[in-house]
Amino acid sequence: MAVKRTASEEKMQALGLVSDSDFVFHLPLRYEDETQIHHIADIYPGQVAQLEGVVENVAVSYGHRKQLTATFKDATGKISLRWIHFYGSQKAQLEKAGLIRIRGEVRGSSMWGYEIIHPKISKAGQSLPQTLTPVYPSTEGLTQPVLRKAILAALSRVDFKDTVPEEIKEKFHLPSLKESIFILHNPSQHENTYALLDKTHPAWQRIKFDELLAQQIALYLARQARTQLNAPKLTFDDTLLFDKVLKTFGLPLTAAQQRVIQEIKQDLLKPYPMHRLLQGDVGSGKTIVAALTAALVLQNHQQVAIMAPTEILAEQHFYKMKKWFEHTSIEVVWLSGSLKVKEKREALEKIQSGEAQLIIGTQALIQKGVEFANLALMIIDEQHRFGVGQRLSLSKKGEDSQLDIVPHQLNMSATPIPRTLAMSYLADVDVSIIDELPPGRQTILTKLMLNERRDELLNHLRVECQSGKQVYWVCPLVEESETLQLQTAVDTYQYIQEYLPDLKIGLLHGRMAAKEKAQVMQAFANRELAILVATTVIEVGVDVPNASIMVIEHAERFGLAQLHQLRGRVGRGDIASVCILLYQNPLSNTAKYRLKALHETNDGFEIARRDLEQRGPGEFLGLRQSGEQLLRFADVHSDANLVEKAREGAMLFLQHYPELAHQHVERWLKGKTDYLRS
Numbered sequence: 001m002a003v004k005r006t007a008s009e010e011k012m013q014a015l016g017l018v019s020d021s022d023f024v025f026h027l028p029l030r031y032e033d034e035t036q037i038h039h040i041a042d043i044y045p046g047q048v049a050q051l052e053g054v055v056e057n058v059a060v061s062y063g064h065r066k067q068l069t070a071t072f073k074d075a076t077g078k079i080s081l082r083w084i085h086f087y088g089s090q091k092a093q094l095e096k097a098g099l100i101r102i103r104g105e106v107r108g109s110s111m112w113g114y115e116i117i118h119p120k121i122s123k124a125g126q127s128l129p130q131t132l133t134p135v136y137p138s139t140e141g142l143t144q145p146v147l148r149k150a151i152l153a154a155l156s157r158v159d160f161k162d163t164v165p166e167e168i169k170e171k172f173h174l175p176s177l178k179e180s181i182f183i184l185h186n187p188s189q190h191e192n193t194y195a196l197l198d199k200t201h202p203a204w205q206r207i208k209f210d211e212l213l214a215q216q217i218a219l220y221l222a223r224q225a226r227t228q229l230n231a232p233k234l235t236f237d238d239t240l241l242f243d244k245v246l247k248t249f250g251l252p253l254t255a256a257q258q259r260v261i262q263e264i265k266q267d268l269l270k271p272y273p274m275h276r277l278l279q280g281d282v283g284s285g286k287t288i289v290a291a292l293t294a295a296l297v298l299q300n301h302q303q304v305a306i307m308a309p310t311e312i313l314a315e316q317h318f319y320k321m322k323k324w325f326e327h328t329s330i331e332v333v334w335l336s337g338s339l340k341v342k343e344k345r346e347a348l349e350k351i352q353s354g355e356a357q358l359i360i361g362t363q364a365l366i367q368k369g370v371e372f373a374n375l376a377l378m379i380i381d382e383q384h385r386f387g388v389g390q391r392l393s394l395s396k397k398g399e400d401s402q403l404d405i406v407p408h409q410l411n412m413s414a415t416p417i418p419r420t421l422a423m424s425y426l427a428d429v430d431v432s433i434i435d436e437l438p439p440g441r442q443t444i445l446t447k448l449m450l451n452e453r454r455d456e457l458l459n460h461l462r463v464e465c466q467s468g469k470q471v472y473w474v475c476p477l478v479e480e481s482e483t484l485q486l487q488t489a490v491d492t493y494q495y496i497q498e499y500l501p502d503l504k505i506g507l508l509h510g511r512m513a514a515k516e517k518a519q520v521m522q523a524f525a526n527r528e529l530a531i532l533v534a535t536t537v538i539e540v541g542v543d544v545p546n547a548s549i550m551v552i553e554h555a556e557r558f559g560l561a562q563l564h565q566l567r568g569r570v571g572r573g574d575i576a577s578v579c580i581l582l583y584q585n586p587l588s589n590t591a592k593y594r595l596k597a598l599h600e601t602n603d604g605f606e607i608a609r610r611d612l613e614q615r616g617p618g619e620f621l622g623l624r625q626s627g628e629q630l631l632r633f634a635d636v637h638s639d640a641n642l643v644e645k646a647r648e649g650a651m652l653f654l655q656h657y658p659e660l661a662h663q664h665v666e667r668w669l670k671g672k673t674d675y676l677r678s
């Protein structure tokens with residue numbers, strides 16, 4: 001008969017807590033300091049205070065919203081208490097409560113008085129814990145005491161095995177794992193409270209080090225595994241195709257473009273598949289590098305696929321490739337979700353037979369039914385916009401399981417990844433950087449303008465457009481609703497059309513049919529439209545060199561990387577360009593920081609650095625979306641020094657204790673290593 005689990009056990013299981021070892025490694029998220037009773041005279045804003053005293057003047061007020069208020073008094077002073085959500089009986093309960101203990105965050109100022117909102121109430125006079133109280137990650141319905149009890153029980157049973165060898169522990173002065181874990185679950189009075197709270201305590205350092213060590217080992221193993229695979233065989237004896245494409249492009253490559261092509265070439269000659277990330281700031285000329293890389297492979301009569309995250313971008317690549325491969329025998333084929341059934345069938349047949357050699361498309365490329373004859377290279381543009389799973393799917397389409405052949409992969413991104421991040425998340429990726437813009441580019445001037453001056457701006461644009469300039473007008477982001485955003489775009493379009501009746505205005509948004517979108521883009525590229533009102537569909541990759549003015553409405557709603565990308569749509573030719581950020585007061589501090597950063601610098605790396613500082617690595621890399629958190633304890637940004645050490649430790653570990661190294665990875669990264677391939 002199956003053993004029936006309690007509701008708490010089921011909840012614990014949902015959190016991944018099954019074995020003793022799971023419980024033991026379920027470490028506190030933070031600690032609460034309940035060891036002392038504070039005095040009202042000593043409290044300060046932001047502090048989580050624990051007070052004992054009496055309640056008086058309990059009242060329900062009906063101002064702006066209904067709330068319950070009271071005064072709380074101890075021998076040293078008074079503060080206010082407030083409840084926004086409360087039960088009808090709560091007033092009477094408080095009135096007769098007598099001496100109580102309360103706990104909560106102090107708000108307000110010494111001048112206007114302090115208050116605690118929704119304080120936690122308990123009986124006064126109960127004995128106080130001697131140590132910090134750990135707070136564990138939990139789930140609804142699973143209380144901290146229950147979880148704490150289960151963890152302490154496991155702690156008393158578990159047989160501790162330290163997977164890190166003595167040699168490494170000594171080299172990096174690591175404290176014992178067993179002791180560290182005990183301290184974290186059960187800190188004694190003697191431990192440094194602040195160090196425990198801000199995770200700088202040696203016990204935390206040990207945990208973080210172990211986690212980073214596991215990650216570095218896994219990355220190293222992933223690289224090793226890749227070198228065991230076979231890549232499609234390529235030769236570069238004949239460069240006719242490459243030369244033809246370069247000739248059609250018609251401009252000399254920048255030194256940086258030439259260098260990265262050499263780096264890629266070296267990879268393509270290796271017996272195992274390339275896994276390279278091509279980074280280059282907005283407008284640095286990644287597309288021609290992609291085309292020339294494709295030419296190197298196509299020359300070998302093998303297929304190349306280019307995948308882009310949006311239809312507009314994919315289509316633009318398609319037109320560019322068609323143009324650059326025009327004087328060659330290469331058949332360029334387009335595949336997207338919006339193709340008609342017949343067109344799609346034809347495209348699929350050509351891809352399967354090998355008649356189509358260069359295939360460009362959206363996510364449609366990884367759908368069922370797409371089969372390649374001999375896919376040797378996949379190029380993924382704006383790679384961070386795809387999930388790891390999606391990228392793996394494309395790779396699988398080119399795999400030949402019998403011969404263990406895996407296609408080469410070139411990822412492109414305009415969002416530079418700072419070094420510590422690249423080191424800890426992308427160690428199995430080689431990075432090439434285009435660190436130079438094509439000649440003749442002028443710095444984009446970025447101006448901040450209050451939204452109230454919109455009409456004044458439109459008057460100015462009238463004059464600019466009459467002299468042949470072209471403008472993007474990006475509509476505000478409306479996070480809550482795509483429909484609302486669409487409506488804003490339509491309204492703005494109508495408003496501008498009425499305000500500037502002599503100018504040709506276009507509208508572009510995500511809900512338009514693919515064909516319509518393409519027509520509008522084409523009209524703008526042909527200079528038939530003076531102003532293109534658009535939603536963020538134009539964020540990535542759109543390349544119309546004559547457009548030189550970018551207006552972003554409600555710029556304060558956009559993220560830093562996004563603003564930089566949008567701004568990068570201008571300044572792509574040799575015309576002086578301006579980016580106008582329209583903003584609405586009042587600005588939050590974060591919004592101010594972002595707008596200031598954008599105003600101050602055009603450098604994508606600097607922007608990325610500031611963005612990472614503000615958002616933290618998970619969000620920066622888009623990992624939160626995938627729901628997978630790779631690192632639970634360490635933070636590659638604030639623990640950068642540990643990353644370096646872990647890297648060194650990982651090499652040592654693998655060289656001398658390969659068996660243990662696997663066990664170590666299993667303990668810390670259970671089943672998450674696939675993500676390290678990204």
Ligand SMILES: Nc1ncnc2c1ncn2[C@@H]1O[C@H](COP(=O)(O)OP(=O)(O)OP(=O)(O)O)[C@@H](O)[C@H]1O
Nearest residue numbers: 251252253254282283284285286287414438541543
């Ligand atoms: N070597 C070069 N000399 C002159 N112009 C160039 C050179 N390389 C690229 N360009 C031009 O620069 C513009 C930007 O190039 P591209 O569209 O490839 O940028 P990108 O790196 O993909 O940027 P984004 O990430 O913003 O899409 C294009 O109009 C392209 O034709």
